[in-house]
Amino acid sequence: xxxxxxxxxxxxxxxxxxxxxxxxxxxxxxxxxxxxxxxxxxxxxxxxxxxxxxxxxxxxxxxxxxxxxxxxxxxxxxxxxxxxxxxxxxxxxxxxxxxxxxxxxxxxxxxxxxxxxxxxxxxxxxxxxxxxxxxxxxxxxxxxxxxxxxxxxxxxxxxxxxxxxxxxxxxxxxxxxxxxxxxxxxxxxxxxxxxxxxxxxxxxxxxxxxxxxxxxxxxxxxxxxxxxxxxxxxxxxxxxxxxxxxxxxxxxxxxxxxxxxxxxxxxxxxxxxxxxxxxxxxxxxxxxxxxxxxxxxxxxxxxxxxxxxxxxxxxxxxxxxxxxxxxxxxxxxxxxxxxxxxxxxxxxxxxxxxxxxxxxxxxxxxxxxxxxxxxxxxxxxxxxxxxxxxxxxxxxxxxxxxxxxxxxxxxxxxxxxxxxxxxxxxxxxxxxxxxxxxxxxxxxxxxxxxxxxxxxxxxxxxx
Amino acid sequence: xxxxxxxxxxxxxxxxxxxxxxxxxxxxxxxxxxxxxxxxxxxxxxxxxxxxxxxxxxxxxxxxxxxxxxxxxxxxxxxxxxxxxxxxxxxxxxxxxxxxxxxxxxxxxxxxxxxxxxxxxxxxxxxxxxxxxxxxxxxxxxxxxxxxxxxxxxxxxxxxxxxxxxxxxxxxxxxxxxxxxxxxxxxxxxxxxxxxxxxxxxxxxxxxxxxxxxxxxxxxxxxxxxxxxxxxxxxxxxxxxxxxxxxxxxxxxxxxxxxxxxxxxxxxxxxxxxxxxxxxxxxxxxxxxxxxxxxxxxxxxxxxxxxxxxxxxxxxxxxxxxxxxxxxxxxxxxxxxxxxxxxxxxxxxxxxxxxxxxxxxxxxxxxxxxxxxxxxxxxxxxxxxxxxxxxxxxxxxxxxxxxxxxxxxxxxxxxxxxxxxxxxxxxxxxxxxxxxxxxxxxxxxxxxxxxxxxx
Numbered sequence: 001x002x003x004x005x006x007x008x009x010x011x012x013x014x015x016x017x018x019x020x021x022x023x024x025x026x027x028x029x030x031x032x033x034x035x036x037x038x039x040x041x042x043x044x045x046x047x048x049x050x051x052x053x054x055x056x057x058x059x060x061x062x063x064x065x066x067x068x069x070x071x072x073x074x075x076x077x078x079x080x081x082x083x084x085x086x087x088x089x090x091x092x093x094x095x096x097x098x099x100x101x102x103x104x105x106x107x108x109x110x111x112x113x114x115x116x117x118x119x120x121x122x123x124x125x126x127x128x129x130x131x132x133x134x135x136x137x138x139x140x141x142x143x144x145x146x147x148x149x150x151x152x153x154x155x156x157x158x159x160x161x162x163x164x165x166x167x168x169x170x171x172x173x174x175x176x177x178x179x180x181x182x183x184x185x186x187x188x189x190x191x192x193x194x195x196x197x198x199x200x201x202x203x204x205x206x207x208x209x210x211x212x213x214x215x216x217x218x219x220x221x222x223x224x225x226x227x228x229x230x231x232x233x234x235x236x237x238x239x240x241x242x243x244x245x246x247x248x249x250x251x252x253x254x255x256x257x258x259x260x261x262x263x264x265x266x267x268x269x270x271x272x273x274x275x276x277x278x279x280x281x282x283x284x285x286x287x288x289x290x291x292x293x294x295x296x297x298x299x300x301x302x303x304x305x306x307x308x309x310x311x312x313x314x315x316x317x318x319x320x321x322x323x324x325x326x327x328x329x330x331x332x333x334x335x336x337x338x339x340x341x342x343x344x345x346x347x348x349x350x351x352x353x354x355x356x357x358x359x360x361x362x363x364x365x366x367x368x369x370x371x372x373x374x375x376x377x378x379x380x381x382x383x384x385x386x387x388x389x390x391x392x393x394x395x396x397x398x399x400x401x402x403x404x405x406x407x408x409x410x411x412x413x414x415x416x417x418x419x420x421x422x423x424x425x426x427x428x429x430x431x432x433x434x435x436x437x438x439x440x441x442x443x444x445x446x447x448x449x450x451x452x453x454x455x456x457x458x459x460x461x462x463x
Numbered sequence: 464x465x466x467x468x469x470x471x472x473x474x475x476x477x478x479x480x481x482x483x484x485x486x487x488x489x490x491x492x493x494x495x496x497x498x499x500x501x502x503x504x505x506x507x508x509x510x511x512x513x514x515x516x517x518x519x520x521x522x523x524x525x526x527x528x529x530x531x532x533x534x535x536x537x538x539x540x541x542x543x544x545x546x547x548x549x550x551x552x553x554x555x556x557x558x559x560x561x562x563x564x565x566x567x568x569x570x571x572x573x574x575x576x577x578x579x580x581x582x583x584x585x586x587x588x589x590x591x592x593x594x595x596x597x598x599x600x601x602x603x604x605x606x607x608x609x610x611x612x613x614x615x616x617x618x619x620x621x622x623x624x625x626x627x628x629x630x631x632x633x634x635x636x637x638x639x640x641x642x643x644x645x646x647x648x649x650x651x652x653x654x655x656x657x658x659x660x661x662x663x664x665x666x667x668x669x670x671x672x673x674x675x676x677x678x679x680x681x682x683x684x685x686x687x688x689x690x691x692x693x694x695x696x697x698x699x700x701x702x703x704x705x706x707x708x709x710x711x712x713x714x715x716x717x718x719x720x721x722x723x724x725x726x727x728x729x730x731x732x733x734x735x736x737x738x739x740x741x742x743x744x745x746x747x748x749x750x751x752x753x754x755x756x757x758x759x760x761x762x763x764x765x766x767x768x769x770x771x772x773x774x775x776x777x778x779x780x781x782x783x784x785x786x787x788x789x790x791x792x793x794x795x796x797x798x799x800x801x802x803x804x805x806x807x808x809x810x811x812x813x814x815x816x817x818x819x820x821x822x823x824x825x826x827x828x829x830x831x832x833x834x835x836x837x838x839x840x841x842x843x844x845x846x847x848x849x850x851x852x853x854x855x856x857x858x859x860x861x862x863x864x865x866x867x868x869x870x871x872x873x874x875x876x877x878x879x880x881x882x883x884x885x886x887x888x889x890x891x892x893x894x895x896x897x898x899x900x901x902x903x904x905x906x907x908x909x910x911x912x913x914x915x916x917x918x
Contacts, residue, residue: 007644047637438488442495452663
């Protein structure tokens, strides 16, 4: 079940109408609406596999029972229960997601053949594990109040964020549960978010993916370094369109149902430093990693070397969270290393700041693109071969891309436009912004209806 | 009033600028959508005057639209009541799109009924993507199908297509969702028909097409193809087609009946199915070689002539409406003697599957070691039978147990349904697995097969 399916969009429109009607009934209606939303969310999880659904229900109920003992009243017990829950949750995540990776690695290093452990990855486990852990820790710190069982299940199950985020923290969503949406529900804003996200995904993400996938799967070859960079850039556009598109759809869906989600992307393609990049890319994940991992490790309060170590460890684990493959570890490692190097650089004097920003933008975006090569490549060999192609100058002329890829470039403009939109908005007089926004969404709405693309699952659904 | 405004989402009455902004966004949204739609309406290719489905009967379902097929999930999961329908059928036609287009189950059912004087329900379970025996087995097993006659097309690419592999990973909820989603895309395009074009990016080309794309409709009764409409060529299946030049038979050897052995005699017996095989003719097929191949493997084969058949595609491989009608008559002519013979032997009323072995003993012995030894030195083995459906079916005139094809002295107690047979010592003098068969003595039809081990 994909959120870009024609049937989903149709039924979602119906659901929005039902949700408005139930909100109109006041408190009992809102209560009923949230039960309906839980039921729909569970059907969605079940549609991805009965096993995944059982695992979800088991983990959620176990954690809820544990959470009953977590709180400020007895810190010692609370700490012990959190340790138990985190061990259990991370252990299950490791079992399902990393057991195969672990046995393969041990076999490769020692030569001792270990039996394969292929349990399969239950849908959304990476995301709801983070939600569960953040709830427990926030509850322990006293920054949130305990949720009742219905609200807890709603918080974890709510389908717009369930499968691929944004990672909504309990303090962000729980105050909205069971309450009248009031001004939170913005129909026009929600529709705009949904339409723009849908367009990014279906017009840009899916079409770019269809054109460049053969290059990653070994079905097509590239000649020059320019071709390699073009494919890496197109992948950057694809993953941005796919994930930012999904996030916008999720925010839009939540808004239409009367809930507010945090932003997940803020034009990462204009980032001029890696620190700046991580404030713009998958914001909810980077904040989660900062709050629950980096700061727990000591953050930047234990000296220079510890700070660097903490950064590197956080990013390596962030990379590993994405998938059980060394390519993801290297992707995280490249970002961690980049962040460490950035911290070592001296602060530039004010007079050369524009040049630093420009050169920083070039270097950072090139570094990010090279890291994407590892993120996308199925194996380390493919990635290193591709990187070799990127830095090998010469070859059979620049831009020798096959026709399909060359033709896809118009679609690649979309993510670039979306990233540079804030720069454009700055120069547009404020009174015209609404018109511009509405006109853009209206045009994209019609194009979305006409566009026929083979529906591709969201890239982050598999994480 | 304020509550109503809040409800329709125009934020709050107190915030006039917000409301004004919302109205601005909404009006510009509508104007831009209208202008974009108007532009594409002008640019759209000329559409046919009516949606190509035309005056099709209402009891049709969408089998395929664009590149998506509904048959695979429908058949595999028996969705929307199809499981019961498959279970109620007497004869299931299975195979690829060759069979899907090549045989009319409704016509076949009528012909068989007229000839045999009893109603015979036939269903066409042919489907696209070249999925042959592998998917057929999955469909029959997942719907728990027994006690049926299966007519299987030997044209088989010998693989499970990527699409079928994907479908096999779904559950019923997702499968139903996918089927309904394909239908909703079809309905959406139907709504847009004559108003807006469809934009697609295929084969490295951006296209602005009429929204109506290729689709196949099948009737809900026999699951027969009603029509196949293609955007490029219009109606394909129902239209008359000139006979294309057949390709030499040695040029296309890509159909691989070997994988049909997945549904070989042993598997069919195990699942209480009577499997018959055929090859839906197409000019590149070597019919004689296929018949010979089936003969060498002991597959019951229905030989269908290719003479005067017409096809709608190039190279010719799928029969058109006229070709299907002709071939269905030929298939009926082949099936009628088979089913008539069943009626004479009683197989039609109580097929070989009317009995199952509920228990037997012993299952094994050591080499040369007797069991339940009788005064004459022979050993005794018992087999308990259980009735299948219908429970009132008459018993066979005689039942005999065979040991590797050799008849054994057998006694049958009709009250307890227990068979007792004596086995001479020379039969278990050598180690190995031996085939014990329960056979209808008159028709020589196998009722059940058992494995006896001599250690």
